[in-house]
Amino acid sequence: MTDNLQLNAEGKLKHFLTIEGLSKSLLTEILDTAESFAGMSEHQVKKVPLLRGKTIVNLFFENSTRTRTTFELAATRLSADVINMNIATSATSKGESLLDTIRNLEAMFVDMFVVRHAISGAAHFIAQQTAPHISVINAGDGQHAHPTQAMLDMFTIRQLKPDFSSLRVAIIGDILHSRVARSEIQALNTLGAAEVRVIAPKTLLPAHVESLGVSVSHNLTEGLKDIDVVMMLRLQKERMSSALLPSESEYFKCFGLTEEKLKIAKPDAIVMHPGPINRGVEIDSKVADGPQSVILKQVSNGIAVRMAVMAMAMQATAPAPGRFAAVHADRHADSLPASGIHTILGDKGVA
Ligand code: ASP
Numbered sequence: 165m166t167d168n169l170q171l172n173a174e175g176k177l178k179h180f181l182t183i184e185g186l187s188k189s190l191l192t193e194i195l196d197t198a199e200s201f202a203g204m205s206e207h208q209v210k211k212v213p214l215l216r217g218k219t220i221v222n223l224f225f226e227n228s229t230r231t232r233t234t235f236e237l238a239a240t241r242l243s244a245d246v247i248n249m250n251i252a253t254s255a256t257s258k259g260e261s262l263l264d265t266i267r268n269l270e271a272m273f274v275d276m277f278v279v280r281h282a283i284s285g286a287a288h289f290i291a292q293q294t295a296p297h298i299s300v301i302n303a304g305d306g307q308h309a310h311p312t313q314a315m316l317d318m319f320t321i322r323q324l325k326p327d328f329s330s331l332r333v334a335i336i337g338d339i340l341h342s343r344v345a346r347s348e349i350q351a352l353n354t355l356g357a358a359e360v361r362v363i364a365p366k367t368l369l370p371a372h373v374e375s376l377g378v379s380v381s382h383n384l385t386e387g388l389k390d391i392d393v394v395m396m397l398r399l400q401k402e403r404m405s406s407a408l409l410p411s412e413s414e415y416f417k418c419f420g421l422t423e424e425k426l427k428i429a430k431p432d433a434i435v436m437h438p439g440p441i442n443r444g445v446e447i448d449s450k451v452a453d454g455p456q457s458v459i460l461k462q463v464s465n466g467i468a469v470r471m472a473v474m475a476m477a478m479q480a481t482a483p484a485p486g487r488f489a490a491v492h493a494d495r496h497a498d499s500l501p502a503s504g505i506h507t508i509l510g511d512k513g514v515a
């Protein structure tokens with residue numbers, strides 16, 4: 165799915181639905197903007213007024229702790245008002261269609277939807293249907309995409325290994341069911357990584373996986389050679405419809421990351437995982453908690469990257485039309501000066 169739907173007439177990011185079709189310069193702009201926000205969390209004053217007066221609805225149709233919480237923190241730190249919709253106990257479970265839910269929320273003057281849904285394409289659907297002044301951020305749709313996860317991982321990699329052109333990255337595990345893997349592969353290729361290698365049993369790889377721009381290995385010991393970044397994936401048991409694996413212990417024996425196997429990668433390789441981790445299934449605790457692991461750094465970076473994406477998307481979205489235009493225009497002017505995000509943050513960010 166290539167998406168001009170994501171960009172406004174000036175080519176700015178209006179919705180963030182997928183990495184596919186976005187340019188290297190736009191991905192770099194997200195990373196640079198996130199960098200301005202990154203120091204904030206450690207600061208005494210954790211807020212900036214960029215999205216003051218904006219209302220953001222976290223529409224989570226599927227469970228999440230990390231993703232929802234970091235989106236909420238990001239929105240709060242931009243001074244937006246945030247509403248978390250508990251979908252399991254709300255309208256759609258009473259038979260209201262997704263579109264009706266959206267229309268009702270629009271009628272409450274919402275400015276942005278952050279959407280997590282088990283069906284691939286759900287966020288695109290909402291972006292196509294919703295009013296033009298509303299921005300949509302995909303927080304994970306089915307097996308399709310999880311673009312903010314990919315960007316927070318790119319941000320984490322860039323902090324530690326700034327030259328993408330010399331990077332060899334291995335993505336290990338359940339590629340078949342992973343929206344994270346798809347978005348990571350697109351982001352790494354767009355940013356010019358030297359190699360993206362997927363390592364998995366045949367049953368957990370999509371057909372024609374090479375066409376995504378990766379090299380393939382079915383053997384962890386061989387596949388980890390020369391690798392700078394080791395990205396582990398969770399076994400997505402809830403998305404497996406048939407027995408694709410002999411057993412978890414068998415899987416761990418062949419594809420689980422242990423200290424011993426990690427030694428095959430470059431000595432300064434970093435270990436990543438999007439969470440939640442299955443200790444002893446895809447990763448040994450000694451590695452997950454070890455010195456090469458950046459798993460908790462990824463979580464922290466999620467806040468800055470989500471702030472960046474939300475601020476950029478709101479800036480690229482037109483003020484609401486109609487009889488409320490004055491109110492929205494005022495709020496827009498008040499919260500987002502024409503000169504943009506960097507004016508508020510200053511050249512050095514807020515750190
Ligand atoms: N799948 C969820 C995520 O995106 C799991 C979690 O939130 O803990 O992070």
Ligand code: ASP
Binds near residue numbers: 304344400439440
């Ligand atoms: N949290 C990520 C996701 O929602 C990864 C995972 O759940 O395994 O896709």
